[in-house]
Amino acid sequence: MFSNLAIDVALGLIFIYLLYSLLASILQELIARVFNSRARILTKGLRRMLEEDDHSADLGFLGRFTFFNWFCELGWSVFYFFAPFRKQSFLKKFYDAPSIRYLGENSAAARPAYISPQIFSQTMLHLLRGSSKEPQATDALAIRDSLAHNYLQMAPDTQTHLQNLFEDAHHDVKQFRVNMEGWFNETMTRASGWYRKQTQTWLLVIGIGIAALFNVDSIAIARILMKDKNVREQMVQLAVSRTPAYTAITDTLIRKNIVHKDSAFFRSDTSLRVFVNDTALIGVYAMLRNDAGDAKNVLGISRGCLTDSSGGHKITRCGFTHPFQQNGWLIFAGWLVTALAISLGAPFWFDLLGKVVKFRSTVPAPETASPQ
Template sequence: MFSNLAIDVALGLIFIYLLYSLLASVVQELIARIFNSRARLLTKGLRRMLEEDDHSKDLGWFGKFTFFNWFYELGWSVVYFFEPFRKNPFLRKFYSTPSIRNLGENSATSRPAYISPQIFSQTMLHLLRGSVKEHAGTDAQAVKTALTLNTLHLVPDTQEHLLQLFEDAHHNIPAFRINMESWFNETMTRASGWYRKQTQTWLLFIGITIAALFNVDSIAIARILMKDKNVRTEMVQLATSRTPAYSAITDTLIRKNILHPDSAFFRADTSLRVFVGDTSLIGVYAMLRNDAGDAANVLGISRACITDTSSGHPVLRCGYTHPFQQNSWLIFGGWCITALAISLGAPFWFDLLGKVVKFRTTPPPDNSSGTRQ
């Protein structure tokens, strides 16, 4: 069995990062539910497919620079948050169809968080076919007429792309639907990447907030673990005892909540909805808060208010009690390190914790040269 200072310090730090990464993930998931983030990202993906969503040309010469584009797009994101169908009449019509509208959970979250590729192609076909009120002949002729005359008032790029997909299918409706489903899958794969990027940004901001509120100072924690053997031992025991529970949370709450192998975006029946409802999510949060308190007690890092009478008059002073937390700049630096670590996500730290624990419990190799003759 390997057990030395470096391994135990690393194990303690990794456990702290895993604990607060899980806590941040729970907070981020609660925020995502409150603001219906998945449905909004799905709408953004459909907007990119079906409507013109490139605002860089509005900036003129400044649109050549990423810096200006980023802030301009951020402003449009705020606009779309309150008006998701602004200047998007076709997208509003798409969401108004019964096949899409009925997927919403309720009136508060009327837009679904997941649409299957088959439902997308079916809805598009219904819209194209139904836009030609007076048509004779087959569905293929109706779709061809709708796309050629642009009866749905699609933006030129979308109209041209759908025409090309229809021609690639040789005017065969089942093949045309398959082409639209492939197009949808490609866009939604990128939408899942947008969501991962958004989640990581949220975790960074939530991480710095948690680090400040809970005083998770990575620099001070590392120094404590290096100096105090009893603290190291207790942290190792705490990490070992909590690993099974964190395994279930990490697998169910985070890993299975990203993508399902047979989905284009987020499935409506993900394990998160089944296993971790709103009430259970709060229960997980309470459990992690309790573990965070236990870890803080082991480390001995806390804030306190004392009455200072050195000046002759009682003055209430609030600050940090641990001797390793006397430099405010180091404390802030420790918080920033914690925030960056949290932004890496709980799966990263859980996998790393498992590797360190396995290495620590591996018996040392037998270097004996054997019995002498």
């Protein structure tokens, strides 16, 4: 077995980051479910397709700068959170279509979390065909009439793009649906990136809270692992012994896709593969938290109280009493490092833990003595 100080310290830190990343993933998933985040990101992607969603023009000259655009988009995000649809907008008509409306789980979460490309193109075709004023017209003539007169009151850019897709299909309805599905797939690929950034932002915020609550100071923990051989060995033994259990847990709770296989929304991704099944991970966390007691509570440096009797007066000081936590700025830096590590996601640290354990278990080949 190959072992040295740097690898053992890294293995201990990776194990800690994996544990708290799982906890952060639980909290992030609960937040996403409470706020119906996936459905909201899907609505944002469809709004980009079917409505005028470029608000940078409202800022005038300031719209050229990313800083002001960020605040503008943040304000509109808050507005769309409470009022996702404008009155009589094409997006509202799209969501009111039966093929979309009945995909929602219930009245509290009426909007679906994902839509397949086939459902999108079918709904668009029904809306365009149903709005035509031509009596007994074929599907192609009805679509052309609806696009030409814009009976659905679509945004000008959306109307122009759909007309181009219809012309590219040479007025063939089947090919027109294929073109719309390709358009939908491209937009949803970018929407998946938006959700990934949102997930990582939440994990970063949750990571800061976890680091402060449990006092997970990466700098102090690294110093403890480097200085205390017994703690280091116990932590390494715990990480190595728990790797098979983590393999089974990850295979059960982490999937390649979190939505239907036919959906173009939310592709396989490191930050998106975590799937929380009730409170299973909380039980795993509690189990490992108890096991960490053998490692002198290195998973979270305990705060405590010290009594100083020097000078004839007893002074009790509570807070950060560990010798490696005497500098407040250094403690905050350690928390920040922990939060950044947690934001990478549990699958990242699980994969890295497996690689490090495998590397550490590899026995180096003995060197052959060279002839004199």
